[in-house]
Amino acid sequence: MHYESPVRQPLILGDKSYNQITEDVVRPIENPAPRSWWMVFSIALVMFLWGVGCLAYTVGTGIGVWGLNKTVGWAWDITNFVWWVGIGHAGTLISAVLLLFRQRWRMAINRSAEAMTIFSVIQAGLFPVFHMGRVWMAYWVLPIPNQFGSLWVNFNSPLLWDVFAISTYLSVSVVFWYVGLIPDFAMVRDRAVNPVQKHIYKILSFGWGGKAKAWQRFEEVSLVLAGLATPLVLSVHTIVSMDFATSVIPGWHTTIFPPYFVAGAIFSGFAMVQTLLLIVRKVFKMEDYITVQHIEMMNIVIMVTGSIVGVAYITELFIAWYSGVEYEQYAFLNRATGPYWWAYWSMMTCNVFSPQFMWFKKLRTNLVFTFVISIVVNIGMWFERFVIIVTSLHRDYLPSSWSMFSPSFVDVGIFVGTIGFFFVLFLLYARTFPVIAQAELKTILKTSGEAQKKHHSDHGAHH
Amino acid sequence: MAHTTEPTPVVRALYHDDDVLISAVKEIRAAGYKISEVYTPFPVHGLDKAMGLKETRIAMAAFMYGLLGLTVAVTLTWYMMISDWPQNIGGKPNYNWGMNMPAFVPILFELTVFFAAHLMVWTYLVINGLYPGADAQNPDPRTTDDYFMVELPAADGLVDVLKKSGAVEIAEA
Numbered sequence: 323m324h325y326e327s328p329v330r331q332p333l334i335l336g337d338k339s340y341n342q343i344t345e346d347v348v349r350p351i352e353n354p355a356p357r358s359w360w361m362v363f364s365i366a367l368v369m370f371l372w373g374v375g376c377l378a379y380t381v382g383t384g385i386g387v388w389g390l391n392k393t394v395g396w397a398w399d400i401t402n403f404v405w406w407v408g409i410g411h412a413g414t415l416i417s418a419v420l421l422l423f424r425q426r427w428r429m430a431i432n433r434s435a436e437a438m439t440i441f442s443v444i445q446a447g448l449f450p451v452f453h454m455g456r457v458w459m460a461y462w463v464l465p466i467p468n469q470f471g472s473l474w475v476n477f478n479s480p481l482l483w484d485v486f487a488i489s490t491y492l493s494v495s496v497v498f499w500y501v502g503l504i505p506d507f508a509m510v511r512d513r514a515v516n517p518v519q520k521h522i523y524k525i526l527s528f529g530w531g532g533k534a535k536a537w538q539r540f541e542e543v544s545l546v547l548a549g550l551a552t553p554l555v556l557s558v559h560t561i562v563s564m565d566f567a568t569s570v571i572p573g574w575h576t577t578i579f580p581p582y583f584v585a586g587a588i589f590s591g592f593a594m595v596q597t598l599l600l601i602v603r604k605v606f607k608m609e610d611y612i613t614v615q616h617i618e619m620m621n622i623v624i625m626v627t628g629s630i631v632g633v634a635y636i637t638e639l640f641i642a643w644y645s646g647v648e649y650e651q652y653a654f655l656n657r658a659t660g661p662y663w664w665a666y667w668s669m670m671t672c673n674v675f676s677p678q679f680m681w682f683k684k685l686r687t688n689l690v691f692t693f694v695i696s697i698v699v700n701i702g703m704w705f706e707r708f709v710i711i712v713t714s715l716h717r718d719y720l721p722s723s724w725s726m727f728s729p730s731f732v733d734v735g736i737f738v739g740t741i742g743f744f745f746v747l748f749l750l751y752a753r754t755f756p757v758i759a760q761a762e763l764k765t766i767l768k769t770s771g772e773a774q775k776k777h778h779s780d781h782g783a784h785h
Numbered sequence: 786m787a788h789t790t791e792p793t794p795v796v797r798a799l800y801h802d803d804d805v806l807i808s809a810v811k812e813i814r815a816a817g818y819k820i821s822e823v824y825t826p827f828p829v830h831g832l833d834k835a836m837g838l839k840e841t842r843i844a845m846a847a848f849m850y851g852l853l854g855l856t857v858a859v860t861l862t863w864y865m866m867i868s869d870w871p872q873n874i875g876g877k878p879n880y881n882w883g884m885n886m887p888a889f890v891p892i893l894f895e896l897t898v899f900f901a902a903h904l905m906v907w908t909y910l911v912i913n914g915l916y917p918g919a920d921a922q923n924p925d926p927r928t929t930d931d932y933f934m935v936e937l938p939a940a941d942g943l944v945d946v947l948k949k950s951g952a953v954e955i956a957e958a
Contacts, residue, residue, distance in 0.1 A: 339931065340826065340827075340930065340931035341931040344930045465861060465865060471870060472870070474865035474866070474869065474870060475865070476866075476872075476874055477862045477888065477889055477892055478874045478885070478889075479874075480891075482892075483891040483892060486891065486896070486899075490898055490899045493903065494902045494903070497902060497903060498902075501906060501909070504915065505826075505827075505929070508923075508929045509826070509929040509930060511921065511929075512921065512923070512926035512927075512928075512929045512930065513926070513930070524918065524920075524921070525918045526917070527921070528915035528916055528917060528919055529915055529919025529920055530915060530921070530922065530929075531921055531923035532824045532825050532826060532827075532922075532923055532928055532929055533822055533823070533913075533923075534822065534823040534824075534825065534829075534832055534833060534838060535833075535838060535841075535913075536913045536915075536922075537825060537827075537828040537829070537832070537833075538828075538833045538840075538841050539841045539843050539909055539912070539913060540828060540909075541828050542841045542843050542844055543843060543905060543906065543909045546844050546847045546901075546905060547902060547905075550847075550901055550902050551902075553894070553898070554895075554898050557891065557894055557895065561891050564891075761826060761827040761828070762828075764826060764827040765827050765828060765829075765830070768803075768804075
C-alpha cells in the first residue's frame with residue numbers, strides 16, 4: 323500500500339503522529355507572540371506608515387515629487403512593480419507546478435509561499451496605480467461604459483493586458499490559497515477554547531467538516547486550479563515583459579524577454595521564500611517540517627534559474643552585437659560601461675556569480691550562507707529591473723535630452739513602505755493562519771515521516 | 786444531506802488510523818450495511834473508491850466555465866474594438882476581429898482562466914454547503930485532528946461488525 327523507495331529522504335523529521343502535526347502547526351496561533359515577533363512587527367509597521375505618508379504626499383502634490391524627469395519617465399516605481407510581481411511567482415510555482423509534478427516536498431512550504439505571492443502582488447499593484455497620478459480615476463482601466471462615447475479601453479495595449487493579467491493572477495491566487503486553508507481553519511476551530519477565537523475560525527472555516535465527498539472534490543479542485551495557475555503564472559510575467567518588449571526602446575525591444583523575465587521571477591521568488599522560511603522555521607520551531615532538505619531543494623532551483631538568467635544576459639549582449647543595430651549595441655555598451663556601470667555589475671555579481679556557490683552541497687545545506695545568498699539575490703534582481711528600465715531610458719535617440727535619474731526621498735519612502743507593508747501582512751499571517759498545510763502534510767506522514775520510514779525498512783528486512 | 790428530517794438513529798464509529806478506516810469501510814460494505822458519511826482530517830486516498838462514491842464532475846464544470854470566459858472575452862474585444870468604436874491603434878487592423886485577434890490573445894487567455902477558476906470555486910463552495918459562518922459539518926471535533934469517523938444508520942448486528950473492523954469508539958445518536 324504505502325511504499326516509497328528507501329533512497330528518498332524523510333520529509334517530516336522526528337517521531338510524529340497526526341496529532342503531533344496538529345499540535346505543531348497550531349502552536350504559534352494558540353500561544354502569545356514572542357517578543358521578537360513584536361519587535362519585527364513594530365519596525366515593519368513604522369516602515370509601512372512612512373510609506374503611507376509618502377504615498378499621501380504623492381497623491382496630494384502629484385508625481386512630480388518623484389525623481390522622474392522628461393527622459394526617464396519610468397524608474398523606481400516600475401522597477402519595484404516588476405520586482406514585487408517577480409517575487410510573487412515562486413508561491414504559485416511551488417503550489418501549482420510542483421503539485422502537477424507530484425513533488426511532495428512542496429507540502430511543508432506551499433502555504434507560506436502562496437501567502438508571500440499574495441502579499442507581494444498587493445505591493446506590486448500599488449505602483450502602477452499610484453503612477454497614474456490621479457488615483458481616483460484608476461477605474462478607467464476597466465472596460466465599463468462611460469460618458470465619453472463610450473470610449474473603451476485599448477485591448478491592443480500591453481499595459482491593459484497587464485491589468486487583466488495581474489488582477490486575474492491576484493484573485494486566482496487568493497482563491498487557490500483559501501481553498502487549501504478552509505480545512506486547516508476547521509482544525510483550528512475544532513480545537514479553539516477561547517469563544518472569540520472559536521467564532522472567528524468558525525467564520526473562516528466555512529463550516530468545513532471533512533466529508534469524504536468534500537475531500538474528493540477538494541482534490542479535484544486543487545488539481546484543476548494548479549493546472550490553471552501554471553500557465554497563468556507564466557503568462558503574468560510574460561505580459562509584464564511585453565510592457566517593455568513591444569516598445570521601440572533599444573534594450574527593451576527584444577523577443578527574449580518573456581522567458582528571461584519568467585526565469586528571473588522564479589529566481590527572485592525562491593530567494594524570498596528562503597528568506598522568509600528560514601526565519602519562520604526558526605521562530606516557530608518548524609525545523610522538523612521545513613527541513614534542510616527543503617532548503618537544499620530550493621537552493622537548487624535558485625542555482626538553475628540564476629544560471630538561466632545568466633545565459634539570458636549573455637544572449638542579450640550577443641544579440642545586440644549580432645543585430646548590427648548601432649542603437650542596440652550602444653544601449654548594451656552603455657549598460658556595462660556607462661554611468662550606471664555599478665548597477666550593471668551589481669546585477670551580474672548578485673544574480674549570475676552568487677548562485678554558482680550552490681553547486682557545492684556544503685554551501686547549499688548551510689543555513690546562514692543560504693540566508694545571505696537569498697538576500698543578495700533579491701538585491702541583484704532589484705538591480706536587474708533598475709538596469710533594464712533606467713539605463714535603457716536615460717540615453718535615448720537624442721543626445722541633447724540625455725539625463726540621469728536620482729530618486730527623491732519619496733521614491734525611497736514608498737519602496738521602504740511596501741517592504742514594511744509586506745512584512746506587516748506576512749507577520750500577521752504567521753501568527754493567525756496555519757503556516758503549514760497540515761491536512762495535506764498528514765497525507766504523506768506514513769510514506770515520508772522519519773519514524774514511519776524507519777519502521778517500514780525494519781519491517782521490510784524480515785522478508 | 787441525504788438524511789434531513791426523519792429521526793432515524795445513526796451510529797458513529799471512530800477510527801484512529803487511515804489504513805484501518807479503509808479496510809473497515811470495505812468490511813462494513815461487504816457485510817451489507819450502507820455508509821451514509823465518512824469524516825476524515827485529510828484526504829484519505831482510495832476512500833472514495835472504497836465507499837463506492839462516484840467520480841466528481843467538477844473538472845468538467847471548470848472546462849465549461851472556461852469556455853464561457855473565452856466567449857465573454859471574444860464578445861468584449863469584438864464589441865469594443867471592432868464593432869462599437871474602431872480606432873487606428875498603431876495601424877493594427879480594426880475592420881475584422883480575426884485580423885486583430887493576435888493582439889487579444891492575452892485577454893482571451895486571462896478571462897478564460899478567470900472564469901474557470903472563480904466559477905469552479907464558487908460551485909465547489911455551494912455544492913459542499915460551505916459559506917462564512919456555517920456551522921461545523923463534522924459531529925465530532927476530533928475528526929479534523931487525528932480521528933476518522935464513519936456514520937451510518939443504526940441496524941441489527943452493526944455494532945459487532947464495527948467493533949470487529951477496528952473502531953475505537955462507537956456511539957449511537
